[in-house]
Amino acid sequence: MNRIFLFLVSYGLCVITMSHLVLFLNYRALGHSWETVFRYILSTPDFKLMVLSLIVLIFCVFGPAPSRIPSGKE
Numbered sequence: 286m287n288r289i290f291l292f293l294v295s296y297g298l299c300v301i302t303m304s305h306l307v308l309f310l311n312y313r314a315l316g317h318s319w320e321t322v323f324r325y326i327l328s329t330p331d332f333k334l335m336v337l338s339l340i341v342l343i344f345c346v347f348g349p350a351p352s353r354i355p356s357g358k359e
Contacts, residue, residue: 306331
């Protein structure tokens with residue numbers, strides 16, 4: 286149950302932060318260079334939160350799970 290909760294929270298954070306980072310690409314339309322825009326994106330807390338949520342998401346999906354017998358009998 287904890288693993289499902291971590292998955293849902295990290296997925297939600299990942300979607301929210303990625304949408305914010307896509308909005309920052311609008312600075313390109315204001316005349317800023319690609320280098321300036323990417324430097325700004327890399328310096329925001331949204332980028333760090335996205336990386337952290339991706340790490341948790343990858344761990345939830347590919348991390349080792351506890352071994353249990355499906356029938357519940359030992």
